[in-house]
Amino acid sequence: MSQKKLAIIATKGTLDMAYPPFILASTAAALDYEVQIFFTFYGLTLLRKDLSGVKISPLANPAMPMPVPMPVLVSALPGMESMATMMMKQKIKSKGVASIEDLRAACIESGVKFIGCEMTVDLFDFKREDFIDGIEYGGASTFFEFAGNTDICLFV
Amino acid sequence: MDFNKELDARGLNCPLPILKTKKALGELASGQVLKVVSTDAGSVKDMEAFAKQTGNELLGSEPQGKEYVFFLKKK
Numbered sequence: 001m002s003q004k005k006l007a008i009i010a011t012k013g014t015l016d017m018a019y020p021p022f023i024l025a026s027t028a029a030a031l032d033y034e035v036q037i038f039f040t041f042y043g044l045t046l047l048r049k050d051l052s053g054v055k056i057s058p059l060a061n062p063a064m065p066m067p068v069p070m071p072v073l074v075s076a077l078p079g080m081e082s083m084a085t086m087m088m089k090q091k092i093k094s095k096g097v098a099s100i101e102d103l104r105a106a107c108i109e110s111g112v113k114f115i116g117c118e119m120t121v122d123l124f125d126f127k128r129e130d131f132i133d134g135i136e137y138g139g140a141s142t143f144f145e146f147a148g149n150t151d152i153c154l155f156v
Numbered sequence: 157m158d159f160n161k162e163l164d165a166r167g168l169n170c171p172l173p174i175l176k177t178k179k180a181l182g183e184l185a186s187g188q189v190l191k192v193v194s195t196d197a198g199s200v201k202d203m204e205a206f207a208k209q210t211g212n213e214l215l216g217s218e219p220q221g222k223e224y225v226f227f228l229k230k231k
Binding site for chain 2: 023026027030031032095096097098103106110
């Protein structure tokens, strides 16, 4: 059996949406898949050395379970985003769910290849030194070179 | 059942039991048996799928109270 391949495009940079690409990539790698993740737009922020800026907002997210019902205008108050992020991280820890840092490290350790979108770096004036080492930078063609031969291709 | 190594995955949630199982199997020689103890109910189906996909044989899977015990033979 030839090795299966998985390609993921990660476009979002919030705490909740950081999970799907890293969970699927690390698990696929454990299942002996060859995996690449293409990080573009806000997804690229998931490759920063410092992930403390990765947050979750209760705003525009009516499905987010809250300990108490919270009117939208209250969610918009200063500090609510940090509070929601802190509560979510506590929940994650108490339930034995891995941190984003741990899952990302598991991906790297198991050979998942990270591609950073060059255009996004230029667009947002990101600095390469803010990102972790070992990333290959490229564009859409770089992604398709691998994605064209995969068994599974996901857009997150 | 006899085993060569035990992995304590209690309290860990998806996908950590699988990731740690993969890592622990990497430290075993072909034919050796890994015992995994998990509290994640989802790991029952996940461990079957892991065994099927990777070719490491699942020798046994048994619930013990609120824990799930697996025996995997490294291919």
